[in-house]
Amino acid sequence: MSKNNESSYLVFPWNGQIPAGETVTLRDLDVIGVGAKRRKQIEALQGAKQIILQTHEAFIPDGVRSIYDDELFRSLQWLRPLRIDKISEFNLLDEQKKIFQRVFPKTAQTLGLAAAKVRDSYLAEMEWSSWLLQDHWRYFVGYLRQRFPQQKELVDLAYWEWVQAWLEVQPFDLHTNLEKGILTVNPSLQIVPLLENNSILGKMKGMYAFVYSEKQEQVLEKPLTAAQALLLDLLQEDRKFSTEQLVEMASISEELQPNLNKTQWAEVVTDMLNSEILFQN
Structure with a gap:
């Protein structure tokens, strides 16, 4: 051949x-x-x-x-x-070990010589309950948190890598049932909080937004500002606002900090639309 x-x-x-x-x-x-x-x-x-x-x-x-x-x-x-x-012959254990290395490359590198032991211990405890090989690792971050409760950088690193891998495969329905003029939170949005600076990731403490971008066909990551987080909070429970209504709600909510004027709040909304954190039909 x-x-x-x-x-x-x-x-x-x-x-x-x-x-x-x-x-x-x-x-x-x-x-x-x-x-x-x-x-x-x-x-x-x-x-x-x-x-x-x-x-x-x-x-x-x-x-x-x-x-x-x-x-x-x-x-x-x-x-x-x-x-x-x-296929009638298949070594599931070997394939799961390979997937671990591909989904958590930096986590495995950080674990060093302990990586294989931690990986094998997880595989021994967790029964396979999906058809996607990658899904078998969905509990690994929690497992790592239990094993290494003091190593927050390591756990945050694993969570960071898992969110990116998870977003790559989920069948999100991004643009159906959008109402004219109404703001909608990107259904793929995942927020990863870093409670302290992470030297492994090279990231400062704060909240980070991850979304799948249909336009760019990529998983995007960006820091989430306090103002953006507050607007997301206002949009919880499927509340329906136009840009003007959301800006009005933010500007009259005395408990919201930072205290921005309407023009500034509108700029925050525009940035969230450009970042695909929000959609508007």
Whole structure:
């Protein structure tokens, strides 16, 4: 077989480099039910490659098998694979170890020699209860917090890396049911608080907003100001405000600090719209 006819195996999280060969092999354990950045990456890849999908149905936990079947059916509608290969042999433990390194690279580096022990201890305690390999690590930050309660920098680092990885795969419904002129919080918004300066991340203490940007097809991160946080608080519980109404509410709320005038509050809203923290139809 010539090199151009060989199929390349795609590893996630993916760095975006287009592999050689006419086809590319994806695993259901990485792509079924995904949205956001990962789906956009695959859809872009379909313009240049044909897809071979590997399925691991024999290894899917019974508790989520029916959900997996539904998601597999829906995902096949947009994946449109050249063929489907059913895999009968698979080392789940080895693959989970590889995913740990890719999702938490800086955390693993910071743990140093203890990384393998911590990783293996987590894997021994946590039963696999999803079909996406990455989802198995959704409790790791809490686990790390219990193991190392005094190492706040380390725990914050792991949370930072997890939020980015989680946002890359979630099937967010970003622009449906938007009402004309009404402000809507980006449903992908995740807020990561740093209670102290983090030398590992190189970040100052404060709140940081993470969102998936459909325009840029990337996960965006930016510091969240006190004024922005206060406006988000006013928009809780699905409260419906236009820009003018939100500015009015902020300007008349005596308990809100900082105390800005209407023009300044309007500028804060504009910045949040430009950052895709807020949407407006």
